[in-house]
Amino acid sequence: MSAAAHGEPLTATTYITHHLTNLTVGSGFWTLHLDTFLISGILGLVVFGAMAAVAGKATSGVPKGWQNFFELVLSFVNQQVKDTYHGKDPIVAPLAITIFVWVFVLNAMDLIPVDFMPQAAHLVGVEYLKMVPTTDPNHTFAMSITVFLIMIWMNFKVKGFGGFMHEVFSAPFGPKLAPVNFIFRVIEDIAKPISLSLRLFGNMYAGEMVFILIALLGVWQLPLALPWALFHILIITLQAFVFMMLTIVYMSMASESH
Amino acid sequence: MSINATLIGQMIWFAIFIWITMKYVWPPLQKAMADRQQQIADGLAAAERGKHDLELAAKRSADALREAKDRANGITAEADKQARQIIEDAKEAAKVEAEKVYNAKMAELEQEAERARSALRERVAELAVAGAEKILRREVNAGAHAEMLTALKQEL
Numbered sequence A: 001m002s003a004a005a006h007g008e009p010l011t012a013t014t015y016i017t018h019h020l021t022n023l024t025v026g027s028g029f030w031t032l033h034l035d036t037f038l039i040s041g042i043l044g045l046v047v048f049g050a051m052a053a054v055a056g057k058a059t060s061g062v063p064k065g066w067q068n069f070f071e072l073v074l075s076f077v078n079q080q081v082k083d084t085y086h087g088k089d090p091i092v093a094p095l096a097i098t099i100f101v102w103v104f105v106l107n108a109m110d111l112i113p114v115d116f117m118p119q120a121a122h123l124v125g126v127e128y129l130k131m132v133p134t135t136d137p138n139h140t141f142a143m144s145i146t147v148f149l150i151m152i153w154m155n156f157k158v159k160g161f162g163g164f165m166h167e168v169f170s171a172p173f174g175p176k177l178a179p180v181n182f183i184f185r186v187i188e189d190i191a192k193p194i195s196l197s198l199r200l201f202g203n204m205y206a207g208e209m210v211f212i213l214i215a216l217l218g219v220w221q222l223p224l225a226l227p228w229a230l231f232h233i234l235i236i237t238l239q240a241f242v243f244m245m246l247t248i249v250y251m252s253m254a255s256e257s258h
Numbered sequence B: 001m002s003i004n005a006t007l008i009g010q011m012i013w014f015a016i017f018i019w020i021t022m023k024y025v026w027p028p029l030q031k032a033m034a035d036r037q038q039q040i041a042d043g044l045a046a047a048e049r050g051k052h053d054l055e056l057a058a059k060r061s062a063d064a065l066r067e068a069k070d071r072a073n074g075i076t077a078e079a080d081k082q083a084r085q086i087i088e089d090a091k092e093a094a095k096v097e098a099e100k101v102y103n104a105k106m107a108e109l110e111q112e113a114e115r116a117r118s119a120l121r122e123r124v125a126e127l128a129v130a131g132a133e134k135i136l137r138r139e140v141n142a143g144a145h146a147e148m149l150t151a152l153k154q155e156l
Helices: A012-019 A034-056 A065-084 A092-111 A116-123 A137-170 A175-215 A218-255 B006-136 B146-155
Strands: none
Touching (some): A012 A175, A034 A065, A065 A092, B006 B146
């Protein structure tokens, strides 16, 4: 258990609240969660920068080291894309790779013991630090809304304005029930980004919460933290995979006419 | 924990990372993987072709071997036949030669016999004359009876 901030008496509630508070600048809507923004950005730059560097030197001969590893990841994702998405658009595979890799890396921050980074930040005078960007709904919604926008754009691109409108107003009940069809379609499409982001957020937030609760147990955290961390590795990978997979499915649905 | 400007910041990050992946990560790695796949496919095809060539060569060599064997057999048979023919011819020639020699010898013998016979005839006539002379010493004149003796000689 870390030392409490601002000299308040340290209770379980303040401890948990402290861990769940973002480092912010600005106010009102123009508040920026600095920790979410910087951690996700820096990790992304490191990972995607490394991938770009390796890809720049990629050889078609015998792959070595990191190239081998990245090719493994990329061909795994690409296999999912090939199995599910039958369109031609070149954005889908890179989008799926970005989602899988980024979400996986950000989720993996959950495995750093809950007090390490906040304590380190405390020592250099930073009061709050939330280490896992995917436990911030701003982050998950940002990703799902971006996916949603790409999905709408792809609908227009593949079916054309007329084709898309025809689908929106005539499926599934036929043109006579156009308003009903339209409402159904709106609900269906709005539900997609919401479920996508809330699923990831809920899972990671709950996992983080369990870590914090385990950290409250004093000496009993020792036998509990490891099993939960091991189990959490599964959740981390699974959530990254699910986000990626559903994105591919949505892209696939957007490129197929009914 | 509320929706605020962080949303926009995260969308910008996301867009940047999608762009990096789309431009700098995915195409070169995909190209490398596709090229490698092509290389492996080519290598396998070449190996298959090599195997096929080997099979063909083995078949060709077996054919050549069989053909050579057949020809050797033919040549041997031909040689056998020729040898037999030569022996046969030689036998034939020898027989003809032997016959010729035999005939010549036979003719010579015949002549010899004839000569001996005629000599004998001469001698018989002489003996007859001598005998007759002895018998007829007194009454037969050799000169007077020469004609009769010659006729007798002729008859013999």
